[in-house]
Amino acid sequence: MNKPTEFETIEGLRNIEQMRTRGLDRIGVEQYISEDFYQEELDTIWRKCWLWAGRAADIPNAGDYFVFDLPFLNNTSIIVIRGKDDKIRGFYNACQHRGGRLAYYEKGSCKSMTCTFHGWVFDLEGNLADVPEAEVYGELDHSKLGLKQVSVDTWGGWVFVNLDPEPRWTLAEYLAPLPGPLAGFLEQDSWKPAMGRKGIFKCNWKLQIDSQAEGIHAPFLHGRSIMGGFEMEDVPEWAYPGSPGVTYKFEVHRPDTAEGPGYFRSPLAEAVGRYSTATYYNTDSDEWRAQQQKFPGAVNQSDAERWAFDGYGIFPNTVIMVQGDHILVMRSWPRGVGETLWDYTQYYTTEPTNFGEQMARQHGLLEMRNTITEDMTTVEGLYDSYKSGAITELVISEAELGVAAYQTHIINMVKELKD
Numbered sequence: 001m002n003k004p005t006e007f008e009t010i011e012g013l014r015n016i017e018q019m020r021t022r023g024l025d026r027i028g029v030e031q032y033i034s035e036d037f038y039q040e041e042l043d044t045i046w047r048k049c050w051l052w053a054g055r056a057a058d059i060p061n062a063g064d065y066f067v068f069d070l071p072f073l074n075n076t077s078i079i080v081i082r083g084k085d086d087k088i089r090g091f092y093n094a095c096q097h098r099g100g101r102l103a104y105y106e107k108g109s110c111k112s113m114t115c116t117f118h119g120w121v122f123d124l125e126g127n128l129a130d131v132p133e134a135e136v137y138g139e140l141d142h143s144k145l146g147l148k149q150v151s152v153d154t155w156g157g158w159v160f161v162n163l164d165p166e167p168r169w170t171l172a173e174y175l176a177p178l179p180g181p182l183a184g185f186l187e188q189d190s191w192k193p194a195m196g197r198k199g200i201f202k203c204n205w206k207l208q209i210d211s212q213a214e215g216i217h218a219p220f221l222h223g224r225s226i227m228g229g230f231e232m233e234d235v236p237e238w239a240y241p242g243s244p245g246v247t248y249k250f251e252v253h254r255p256d257t258a259e260g261p262g263y264f265r266s267p268l269a270e271a272v273g274r275y276s277t278a279t280y281y282n283t284d285s286d287e288w289r290a291q292q293q294k295f296p297g298a299v300n301q302s303d304a305e306r307w308a309f310d311g312y313g314i315f316p317n318t319v320i321m322v323q324g325d326h327i328l329v330m331r332s333w334p335r336g337v338g339e340t341l342w343d344y345t346q347y348y349t350t351e352p353t354n355f356g357e358q359m360a361r362q363h364g365l366l367e368m369r370n371t372i373t374e375d376m377t378t379v380e381g382l383y384d385s386y387k388s389g390a391i392t393e394l395v396i397s398e399a400e401l402g403v404a405a406y407q408t409h410i411i412n413m414v415k416e417l418k419d
């Protein structure tokens with residue numbers, strides 16, 4: 001199999017003996033349940049890493065903005081706004097007079113940011129532009145009273161926010177293992193959200209990422225919903241120990257059974273397969289061929305004949321799954337050491353063109369919803385088991401390399417980012 005990127009530096013890491021040598025075959029539960037460790041995560045990872053925030057295409061014009069709230073970081077609220085120079089910037093949603101909130105809505109458009117409290121005006125680049133009744137303030141140094149800025153950059157048309165005004169890595173460095181052509185694929189203007197859901201779970205936030213970091217659970221947890229059938233070689237996985245922002249990649253290939261007669265070759269499965277990441281993409285379809293020609297190298301880097309989709313763990317809290325004409329973005333947001341908000345959104349580049357396609361898409365969306373619901377049925381039980389002391393160490397197989405890579409990276413990054 002081809003190497004997906006230059007970051008795949010450890011040959012055969014998906015090998016239990018190799019993993020054992022590196023201590024990747026066991027994970028202690030402390031990092032999931034410790035209040036102290038959670039505080040350290042907030043102070044390091046969450047304040048110094050790039051966070052997947054939204055789509056640049058959602059704020060196409062100067063003055064368009066969305067609000068990116070991080071309530072678990074002392075109620076931090078960030079305005080992500082496009083300037084007159086077309087650059088996207090991020091500012092604390094706080095007026096520099098007495099801290100009035102500038103934006104009250106999730107998104108909107110403005111000519112300048114005006115505080116509703118006493119009317120101070122900030123331009124789209126965050127500079128203090130106007131102070132009503134200026135004389136009552138005495139001397140004001142406008143150059144020191146601009147909005148407090150955070151770092152913002154884009155990759156593949158997606159906006160990332162880093163609360164650190166001087167991030168340790170550029171976004172490009174952070175995401176380096178992602179294939180370059182994937183940026184073009186993700187940047188298409190035609191992406192439209194088709195279904196999104198949110199839910200609050202009584203578990204540590206990292207458990208939700210774990211739930212998407214391996215495929216060995218699929219034949220069991222998803223045995224009824226997507227009919228199982230996987231062998232482990234259908235879900236190859238890579239870890240990127242040298243990368244700050246991409247922890248693992250997996251590919252899902254259609255199982256052998258999909259090649260023969262039976263469920264996976266049924267017309268329904270073929271139709272639904274085009275619209276759901278949970279099932280198996282019909283690689284013979286016209287849509288798939290068109291996508292391959294448009295963005296060579298964006299997906300299926302191992303050039304697998306039975307390729308279905310790719311998944312990436314984007315540190316710290318995001319998992320994306322990339323298929324021929326749709327993507328799934330899943331994120332986990334802590335609300336405390338033992339409570340998490342989980343959100344996911346499915347985006348498509350195409351619209352169904354007839355009733356059959358519409359039905360197949362609806363079926364595909366529901367299949368994905370059901371699969372993710374199944375994933376989420378596990379997380380609270382896992383957390384309780386860790387918290388109660390019923391289990392103190394997790395046994396990790398080579399098929400769970402993604403979990404090991406991710407949890408190890410958590411510990412390494414907390415250490416590395418401590419001042």
Ligand code: FES
Nearest residue numbers: 095098100115118
């Ligand atoms: S707090 Fe914003 S103008 Fe007073």
Ligand SMILES: [Fe+2]
Nearest residue numbers: 211218371375
């Ligand atoms: Fe799953």
